[in-house]
Amino acid sequence: MQTEEYLLEMNNVSKSFPGVQALKDVKINVRPGEVHALMGENGAGKSTLMKCLFGINKMDSGQIRLNGEPIVIDNPSQALRSGIAMVHQELEQVPQRNVMDNIWLGRYPRKGLLVDDKKMYEDTKKIINSFNMKIDPRTQINHLSVSMKQMADIVKAVSYNAKVIVLDEPTSSLTEKETEALFEIIRKLKSDGCGIIYISHKNDEVLAISDRVTVLRDGQWVATENICDIDSNKLIKLMVNRELGNRFPPKNKTIGETLIRIEGLTSVYEPKISDVSFEVRAGEILGIGGLVGAGRTELLESIFGLRTVESGAVYVDGKDIFKSRKHSKNAALTMVTEERRVTGIFPQMDIRWNTVSSSIQKNIGKLGLISMKKVEKNTQWAVKAMRIKTPNLKTLISTLSGGNQQKVLLGRCLLNEPRILLLDEPTRGIDVGAKYEIYQLMIELAKEGKAVVFVSSEMPELLGVADRILVMSNGRNAGIVDAEECTQEMIMTMAAKYL
Ligand SMILES: Nc1ncnc2c1ncn2[C@@H]1O[C@H](COP(=O)(O)OP(=O)(O)OP(=O)(O)O)[C@@H](O)[C@H]1O
Ligand SMILES: [Mg+2]
Numbered sequence: 304m305q306t307e308e309y310l311l312e313m314n315n316v317s318k319s320f321p322g323v324q325a326l327k328d329v330k331i332n333v334r335p336g337e338v339h340a341l342m343g344e345n346g347a348g349k350s351t352l353m354k355c356l357f358g359i360n361k362m363d364s365g366q367i368r369l370n371g372e373p374i375v376i377d378n379p380s381q382a383l384r385s386g387i388a389m390v391h392q393e394l395e396q397v398p399q400r401n402v403m404d405n406i407w408l409g410r411y412p413r414k415g416l417l418v419d420d421k422k423m424y425e426d427t428k429k430i431i432n433s434f435n436m437k438i439d440p441r442t443q444i445n446h447l448s449v450s451m452k453q454m455a456d457i458v459k460a461v462s463y464n465a466k467v468i469v470l471d472e473p474t475s476s477l478t479e480k481e482t483e484a485l486f487e488i489i490r491k492l493k494s495d496g497c498g499i500i501y502i503s504h505k506n507d508e509v510l511a512i513s514d515r516v517t518v519l520r521d522g523q524w525v526a527t528e529n530i531c532d533i534d535s536n537k538l539i540k541l542m543v544n545r546e547l548g549n550r551f552p553p554k555n556k557t558i559g560e561t562l563i564r565i566e567g568l569t570s571v572y573e574p575k576i577s578d579v580s581f582e583v584r585a586g587e588i589l590g591i592g593g594l595v596g597a598g599r600t601e602l603l604e605s606i607f608g609l610r611t612v613e614s615g616a617v618y619v620d621g622k623d624i625f626k627s628r629k630h631s632k633n634a635a636l637t638m639v640t641e642e643r644r645v646t647g648i649f650p651q652m653d654i655r656w657n658t659v660s661s662s663i664q665k666n667i668g669k670l671g672l673i674s675m676k677k678v679e680k681n682t683q684w685a686v687k688a689m690r691i692k693t694p695n696l697k698t699l700i701s702t703l704s705g706g707n708q709q710k711v712l713l714g715r716c717l718l719n720e721p722r723i724l725l726l727d728e729p730t731r732g733i734d735v736g737a738k739y740e741i742y743q744l745m746i747e748l749a750k751e752g753k754a755v756v757f758v759s760s761e762m763p764e765l766l767g768v769a770d771r772i773l774v775m776s777n778g779r780n781a782g783i784v785d786a787e788e789c790t791q792e793m794i795m796t797m798a799a800k801y802l
Pocket of ligand 2: 349471704
């Protein structure tokens with residue numbers, strides 16, 4: 304084996320957790336100046352492999368070589384000192400501190416006994432400028448958008464002069480434009496001779512940015528291929544071990560009465576919503592498209608009552624739900640938020656409590672106490688319906704793979720038996736196979752006569768799943784089109800209408 308050509312090699316890596324063998328004899332190697340994609344379904348072992356590299360998980364067996372030399376990595380700080388950095392799937396920043404604090408935390412430059420604020424600012428600025436990013440080092444982290452937070456984490460990785468940089472699903476919450484900016488950064492890192500391990504569920508991106516790809520399935524190495532020798536279909540086949548015919552299930556054909564009607568909804572806080580009206584009928588799926596910042600999430604939040612609304616009304620069964628608490632309760636409206644990992648999970652609790660937490664009253668037994676039998680039955684339903692990959696129902700949610708955590712949250716929302724579902728980016732971070740299942744689930748729900756409204760940044764998904772598409776532009780409704788008669792170009796044009 305020509306060890307010298309590799310910057311990094313991992314061989315024969317195995318890792319078990321109670322009840323799961325997450326990795327079995329896995330290998331990956333990275334050349335200098337290479338983007339090496341790491342792909343596989345939710346729970347395939349991608350994050351676990353990278354956590355072994357970064358010293359978060361201890362390997363049961365396996366070897367790591369850096370520049371041809373064997374190396375043992377026991378903890379993240381050692382990994383960083385050795386030139387290995389990782390931008391995590393779940394960002395771990397301190398929200399109340401500013402960008403530069405987060406970057407230099409624990410290794411502040413000092414001037415005598417004091418922190419050298421000026422040097423810290425300048426060092427941070429230098430990296431930010433070298434990547435043409437637009438972040439002020441003094442901005443508090445929680446004032447940044449998800450994408451900016453991600454950028455800040457990349458700046459941190461670079462600040463360690465890392466030679467190997469792991470990006471775990473960096474674009475899952477980025478827009479196309481932001482993704483392009485990230486790719487610029489990746490190209491620069493490449494030209495500096497860094498090796499980048501890039502985890503993603505987005506085939507197109509992987510094919511566009513990577514040089515090679517390694518695919519894992521059920522914790523095992525399946526293949527390492529040159530990107531030029533592979534296409535999207537072959538990639539999917541390697542990941543799921545079967546041909547995936549249609550990407551979208553057939554739509555529901557029977558549409559009923561209007562279930563929810565939104566009239567002149569206006570919310571003045573930025574990003575604002577201005578005078579948005581539309582209606583959704585039973586059995587119908589309405590997709591919401593538009594650019595990030597166009598007010599798509601804010602629209603859902605306004606309908607759901609999470610935002611102050613200045614004017615407008617939301618009618619369910621002909622009654623304004625803002626006017627009466629009872630109506631909003633009976634409206635059976637449910638929402639799954641975009642930043643699910645931040646706002647949605649109870650990390651210290653197991654899958655059962657995470658699943659039933661918003662439908663507790665359905666789990667009360669004869670004596671008025673919570674019935675564990677019911678809790679388990681409901682959780683079991685969600686696990687089955689969403690195909691959640693977990694050793695058992697008592698598993699802590701935080702030990703599930705990212706995609707599987709999201710499925711738990713979708714399951715939770717469905718247990719409320721909602722009639723109207725508001726879903727913000729429901730398939731984000733979810734693998735191709737599971738995406739199909741979620742589409743199918745949405746269409747099933749429509750067939751049961753529910754109304755589904757979902758926001759998506761993926762245009763093929765809007766066209767493939769929705770019956771009609773509402774395009775938001777700068778807080779306004781730029782038009783509603785029939786998915787059958789719509790194209791990606793039309794959505795783009797409408798999205799720019801009020802810019
Ligand atoms: N700390 C842990 N304790 C127990 N099980 C774990 C732990 N970390 C990971 N696992 C299990 O190991 C398997 C692999 O998970 P991993 O997070 O590596 O998947 P992944 O490929 O990154 O998936 P995703 O695309 O959903 O992020 C899963 O079955 C997961 O539940
Ligand atoms: Mg992962």
